[in-house]
Amino acid sequence: MIARGFDVGTPRAAYSHDGRWLAYVRSGLFDAGNLFVIAADGGRELQVTHFTKGTEGVSYGALNSSLQWLPDNRHIVVSYVPVARQGAPNDLGIVNVQNGRITRMTIAADGGFGQASVSADGSRLVATALELRSELWKVPLGEDPDANGRAAVRLIDRGAPGFPFVSRDGQRLLFGSSATGSLNLWLARVGEDTPPRQVTALPGDVVSHSALSPDGTRVAFASIASGASDIWTQNVDGSDLRQLTNDEAPDSWPVWSPDGNSIAFSTYRAGRQETWRVPASGGPAEKIFDWFFRGDWIIDRDGRELMVTGNAQTGLRLIDMRDRAVIWEKALPGLQSALPLFSADGRSLTMLVRESPDRVAIHIVDVATGGARVAARLPFNATFRASLVDNGAAIIVARSDRISHIAMFDRFWTSDRSR
Numbered sequence: 296m297i298a299r300g301f302d303v304g305t306p307r308a309a310y311s312h313d314g315r316w317l318a319y320v321r322s323g324l325f326d327a328g329n330l331f332v333i334a335a336d337g338g339r340e341l342q343v344t345h346f347t348k349g350t351e352g353v354s355y356g357a358l359n360s361s362l363q364w365l366p367d368n369r370h371i372v373v374s375y376v377p378v379a380r381q382g383a384p385n386d387l388g389i390v391n392v393q394n395g396r397i398t399r400m401t402i403a404a405d406g407g408f409g410q411a412s413v414s415a416d417g418s419r420l421v422a423t424a425l426e427l428r429s430e431l432w433k434v435p436l437g438e439d440p441d442a443n444g445r446a447a448v449r450l451i452d453r454g455a456p457g458f459p460f461v462s463r464d465g466q467r468l469l470f471g472s473s474a475t476g477s478l479n480l481w482l483a484r485v486g487e488d489t490p491p492r493q494v495t496a497l498p499g500d501v502v503s504h505s506a507l508s509p510d511g512t513r514v515a516f517a518s519i520a521s522g523a524s525d526i527w528t529q530n531v532d533g534s535d536l537r538q539l540t541n542d543e544a545p546d547s548w549p550v551w552s553p554d555g556n557s558i559a560f561s562t563y564r565a566g567r568q569e570t571w572r573v574p575a576s577g578g579p580a581e582k583i584f585d586w587f588f589r590g591d592w593i594i595d596r597d598g599r600e601l602m603v604t605g606n607a608q609t610g611l612r613l614i615d616m617r618d619r620a621v622i623w624e625k626a627l628p629g630l631q632s633a634l635p636l637f638s639a640d641g642r643s644l645t646m647l648v649r650e651s652p653d654r655v656a657i658h659i660v661d662v663a664t665g666g667a668r669v670a671a672r673l674p675f676n677a678t679f680r681a682s683l684v685d686n687g688a689a690i691i692v693a694r695s696d697r698i699s700h701i702a703m704f705d706r707f708w709t710s711d712r713s714r
């Protein structure tokens with residue numbers, strides 16, 4: 296029997312050509328994927344590769360997009376990440392199952408290669424080559440949702456910008472970008488032509504989810520700089536970098552409390568997703584809720600302290616933070632990549648909802664009733680946040696496109712390589 300691990304994505308198992316061996320990948324959240332083989336008629340499984348987290352905590356190694364045995368029943372084509380760098384593209388390699396040695400066959404510059412298929416004699420290989428495009432776009436909010444999507448304009452395209460977050464006053468735009476070679480946080484003025492300026496300067500692509508403090512002077516972000524995904528803060532002028540959490544379990548999706556004194560985040564510390572918070576000045580973290588958190592936190596005009604979170608399993612959930620009670624829940628299909636945000640007055644929520652495989656819509660939800668309406672239908676893919684700007688007359692989103700091509704490699708492998 297094959298032992299189970301926590302699999303990321305959709306794993307595939309592959310029989311060798313002679314039917315004697317079964318190969319598969321085992322991986323875990325934020326852990327490296329490794330290749331295993333086991334005799335098809337049973338027996339002890341053998342670990343072929345021994346990838347671990349890199350020096351900066353980045354998981355790298357064989358992935359589970361596809362496994363293809365070569366005709367000699369001793370080598371396997373894998374799609375893997377050959378370097379310890381967050382966001383590094385997948386390359387193709389040939390693994391010797393007897394000694395774990397990997398021969399790297401490609402050097403991808405963008406999205407990488409996956410879904411490989413090998414000809415019967417092993418001489419030819421076809422694979423999917425991915426091109427990833429990330430941009431920030433501004434969407435007007437007129438009366439016609441379809442016209443709004445068609446009228447969207449591109450704001451920033453340099454450095455693969457993503458994860459936008461707009462301050463409560465609608466004036467400052469925080470986003471991640473690799474414009475200077477490594478993924479870091481940048482800050483821009485909404486509606487101005489002045490170039491964005493870099494906020495963080497951490498090497499190794501170790502910065503991810505982020506949010507601005509209510510007064511706009513500090514940023515909170517998740518980073519794997521210390522070896523695991525933890526919560527960090529820093530002033531927007533580049534000073535006072537602090538690591539607030541330090542746990543082997545991944546912490547992510549930080550958001551500031553309305554008074555700026557604490558930061559809520561999602562964590563796996565109990566082996567499941569929970570909501571915790573940590574003092575912004577440093578100190579022990581504590582659990583707030585038993586459920587997953589990816590959302591926002593505000594005090595509305597009526598003085599209520601509200602939190603919202605959303606995901607595909609639970610839908611939208613509005614919480615009164617005074618007594619930590621759920622005000623209402625709303626099932627809404629298509630929330631896999633949604634991150635709901637409050638409007639400045641707390642009267643409405645904005646969020647991205649996938650209505651179909653090729654259509655994403657911006658929904659505006661009434662906080663009082665939970666009723667939702669479509670504000671814009673986008674002719675492109677967008678993920679995570681939809682941030683209101685221009686006093687509610689427009690929204691900024693991150694466009695994220697995956698363009699795939701079919702690549703063929705001739706004379707990819709010959710039998711003399713097996714020696």
